[in-house]
Amino acid sequence: MTVTPPPPPAAPAPPPGPSPAAVPPHGGRGLPSPFVAVVGYTLRACLPAKRWWGVLLPCLGAVLFGWLATVANASTQRAFAFVAEQGLFGLVLPLTCLVIGDAVLGADVRAGTFAFTWLSPVRFPTIVVGRWLGGWLVALVTLVPALVIATLIAGIPEGAGAMAVAAASGSAAYIGVFVMLGVMARRSAVWALAVVFLGERLLGAALSGIAQISPMWETQQVYAGLVDDAAGWRLLRDGTPNGWGAVVRLVTILVVTLAIASWRLAHLSPTAGDE
């Protein structure tokens, strides 16, 4: 079949309203690139006030966990190691990243507003990476400082740098996982909680094979590998990479999850179908 395209349209917006010349352009800047626009949209539209509370409350919890380490009846390092394992890496990190990761794409798809992005010539990997980056930026200004502050409050200033690297790389991977789940499952929050608490905390504690692909365990290993005297803190785990090796593992998890999310978007119907 031959499809004959019409002549290209002359001007975009015709009669009603003022003439083009009568409307001055808003602001002095040009329009951003599609990638920057996607990141900007993520920051402006995907995190409403409720979601911000969902991000900030766990961050506040992180600070309280840091304080808790100072009042525990143990050495500072041992107490913080316990608090970090159970509270910071096991609870605050996944919950905060869940709120962010689900918001940046899955919630947008479920709300039906993703159609505004889908109906554009922008490639799906660009959309996914832009959404992820927007979410990660939020984590970098909320979660990462909160975990570093918790480390400082706990009286471990030498661990602050390691915690920053661990939180940054761990949140990057975790948000990637939740971005992927957001476009793969309708009840993505339920699936995400199942992955964290059943998959990572229960199975991951027993099976090192699962721990090796778990952002929770790998984040802990980043921290444990980078701080001095890590072995004495009982955070290191045999059979899983630690330090920068764990960072590489987290980056690998991130790349794989974003690739799956991009593939999934190409096969997605971004709006409910029935009238």
Added chain:
Amino acid sequence: MSGRSPSSSATFPAPPPPSAATFDPAFVPDATVVVQQASVWFGHKVALTELSCSFGPGVTGLLGPNGAGKTTLMRAIVGLLPLNDGQIHVLGHDPHRERDVQQSIALVPEDEAVPPALTARQLVRYTAALHRVSDRSLPDRCLATVGLLEVADRRVGKFSKGMRQRAKVASALVTDPRVLVLDEPLNGADPVQRVALIELFHALGDQGRTVIVSSHVLHEVERLASRQIVVIRGRLAAAGEHHAIRDGLADRPRSVLLRSPQARELAARLVGLEVVRGVTVDGQTVVVTSARAGELAELLPRVARDARARLLEVRPLDDSLESVFRELLR
């Protein structure tokens, strides 16, 4: 060219697949959107069944009662919904698989889903950025076109339904689309805005764009587009100009209102005619139902003369799209 009168005939059953030699009113010769045997189902619910038609430059109305499959068809045309069977080509490309063609397509969805935290200006600028629009003044011009420039910095979540629709129209216009699909774009708009939007859609059609509009306000669709595609229960029920569609239903009963001071005498004469199926009288008004409206029109002057009745008004009661729906649904 004018896109308002691409065809003057009508068709009723589901048409055969298109071919260059077929003069079928469901198809236009200069098609930009071609739907071939499109079927969509959700679980056990069938939304579209082997629907074939095409759309070309100009405004085309997409009509049908609630649940007919209009929104499904529109979403499939822009690529939001994959087909379970059949094909849709927009400007020669598959809109669901080929991202590049999205540069030329825009949709104004019916549902109220808008990013509530964005202002109208942010929404339109976002869409413009995704489409790599180089003219940075275009978003504001599009907002001005739909009358939202004054409130461009208000969040769309705080907008009324009509304002949201207009914000979505502005967001669609900013992409400079060659194919513009509008699902109930007049919903919630006040009368002045309705007129302005209808003029806008006409102007876009006259520019050579393919404009596909659905609406429940049928008399407005008649004003919007003379060519219509009627979808009922997921199937193509009719296509062509709405008058042609109505004429194609000539063998079905049609009602004509007559007003005369001698209504009773006129009714008595009409009852005896073979072409008349029923007559009701109410004061000076006579409503005649006939399956052969053409013959009735020819006989009416003689009947009136014989009854010594002065005709003050003769008006078909069911030449609207509502009546077409009613007839097609039978």
